[in-house]
Amino acid sequence: MSTCASTCGEFLVKQLHAWGVDMVFGIPGVHTVELYRGLPNSGIRHVTPRHEQGAGFMADGYARVSGKPGVCFIITGPGMTNILTAMGQAYADSIPMLVISSVNERHRLGLGNGYLHELPNQRTMVAGVSAFSHTLMSVDELPAVLARAFAVFDSQRPRPVHIELPLDIITASADHLTLVPRQVIARPAPDLEAISKAAARLRAAQQPLLLLGGGCVAAMDEVRELVTRLDAPTALTINAKGLLPCGHPLLLGSNQSLVPVRQLALDADVVLAIGTELGETDYDVVFDGNFRIGGELIRIDIDAEQLTRNHTPHLAILSDATAAIRALLAKLPARAASADSLGVQRTAAVQQQLAEDFSSWAHYRKLFDCVLEVLPEARFVGDSTQTVYSGNHLVELSSPRRWFNASTGYGTLGYGLPAAIGAKLAEPARVVISLMGDGGIQFTLPELASAVEAQVGIIVLLWNNQGYGEIKSYMQRRDITPLGVDIYTPDFLAIARGFGCVAERARDYQHLQTLLREAPDDRPLIIEINQAPPFAP
Structure with missing residues (x-):
């Protein structure tokens, strides 16, 4: 335990709050606990995901809605390898994300002696999914490095930034540092x-x-x-x-x-x-x-x-x-x-002409019309799944930042659930609907526990076709025998209820609208929709 009146980790929290950060996503570990020393009573809310990939996706959804960088506290080694996919999605879609991680002590860096969580070089690993990555080699560097990160978010094409703090830097004294005002750098103007x-x-x-x-x-x-x-x-x-x-x-x-x-x-x-x-x-x-x-x-x-x-x-x-x-x-x-x-x-x-092209998607149009009739101001946060692919073409909304998903750019799976949690945390008053498939939700299903714990009332529309339906169709079109796509799908309703969520299977459109109207405010509602009549031809 540090005896310093103010450590580098504590100063970091204070500086982030002074610059408008009000939310941090992270999972405490032995290498990051000193970052948490200053969080209580700091004015920053901490949300605990169940996996670091979930932390990154939550930060992504939060950033897209709020326009502010999503901030993550991530542990050395496995924490950083776990968050890389989320950083990749954010990098591809130009989303501001600040990933603060620990790393081994300065005198142990790069030795390969088998220290806890040791990697040869975390900065090299994240280079392809970040605007920059910096190892803090002295406490005095912190204000300038943070300023550089926020300059990326404010004035450039926004993308993730990674700052890693060696364990001996996190606990070092920062008594001589003073909080500095945030200098917002203007974006470039045209010639x-x-x-x-x-x-x-x-x-x-x-x-x-x-x-x-x-x-x-x-x-x-x-x-x-x-x-x-x-x-x-x-x-x-x-x-x-x-x-x-x-x-x-x-x-x-x-x-x-x-x-x-x-x-x-x-x-x-x-x-x-x-x-x-x-x-x-x-x-x-x-x-x-x-x-x-x-x-x-x-x-x-x-x-x-x-x-x-x-x-x-x-x-x-x-x-x-x-x-x-x-x-x-x-x-x-x-x-x-x-x-x-x-x-x-x-x-x-x-x-x-487009209306003629979309005639075979009448069931998807009816589904979205049904939802929007009840919840016209809803925000939709999606995965890579059938409802997202069709909605990308069919759905139009009255304002921006209300439709985003993982089918663009990096194209990951598992994004829609945790990103919806982050979106709801950024704007609690707006209904958030997560569009998930039965395959994709299994990537990040434990984040239902995070939502219950954080009392986040999102609606999950779970389109269930008992497997990776889009990939199966793609294989069949190419005369490839489908393999690995007819996956076992569990009882999602039982699992969701076990996590403390409300969970129902929609029988028809009228029942779906009743469920939407009765969605709780303090926990997720999972509505399973089977890809079968009346919801599909």
Whole structure:
């Protein structure tokens, strides 16, 4: 036990709280207990997951909803290997996450002597899933390293940051350190000459197209004005859902992988892409490489390297999305919305074709209509599962940050349950629905205990097709004998009740709505939906 009046671990907690951190996800261990010395009465709530991967997913969901970095306290060695998948998902989707871990004492680093939790080099291990990783070699480094981490979250493309504290640093005296104010670094603003060029091309465009990504979620009002002024059909990535509300006459949904929208991209004379990777999981979920842009491409992104990936632009603008859109609006003439404009007509033609393409998904549409009729303001946090895949195409909501899942980017399983817990903790007043499959939920099923313990009332819609249904279909389409996909599925209702949750199987749509209305506020409700009539053809 340290005899210092204030240790480095205690100072860290105080500095995090001073900079707005109000939630930490972590599992205490012998290497991290000194980080916990300062947590009681600090103003920071601690939530205990049942696995470090769950901690990372919770932090991810919390960050997407709150806009603040999700913070994790993680133990040396196995704790860090366990959280890597969650960091990978956050890295792929540009989510701010601060992972604070322990590591062996400075004089033991890299020796390979078999010390408890020893790894050759944790920093090297996390390099591919973090903006940076830093080993704190002295107490005096802490304020500057934290400032560097928050600079990434505030002013760059946000991604996970890892800071590891050797055991002898955690307990070292920090009496000489004083709390420093948080310096929020402004995001990059656009080059005005480039904005003028972009505006001129957009003013002259006869068939413009807008492609908007998750980098725009903080610019909803600006986006809606830009769409109207350009009279441009607009496609949203999955993480951008809600930037345009359901029923907007220029909304194409998240259907860039489907032929009608792809044809629009080929026919457009100017395409403006803002805050989007133009990546596979939003533009090519059929994996055929056929999303192509026929006209001039203007790209706006906060990440300079991303501006050159996937599709080379004719004009590239490095900028925060909100700042760039505001600058563009200053150069574009005002335009009132029109029900019969060319852009609306182009969008309507595509939507009619899409409606025909989606005719076989009527049961999924009915399911979401049923849920939204009862809970119109719900937030949906999903895994990689059938309801998510269909909802990515079918569901539109009134505001952003209300639909996100693990089918994008890294594409992990097990995300939806713990991420929904984090989302609910970030905004307790909003209903949160976790879309899970019977395969994916088994990755993180113990996190139901975390939710009960934290009194988090989420709704889990568990789509049960008794196995990895999507992978089985994929194997069959490729003439591969299905193997490893018809997995044993347990009695989820009994397990959920054993954890202290409320659990029921929906008999029909009317029963489903009754269950949704009666969802408890202080613990999860698991609603199992079997992939069978009336919920499937």
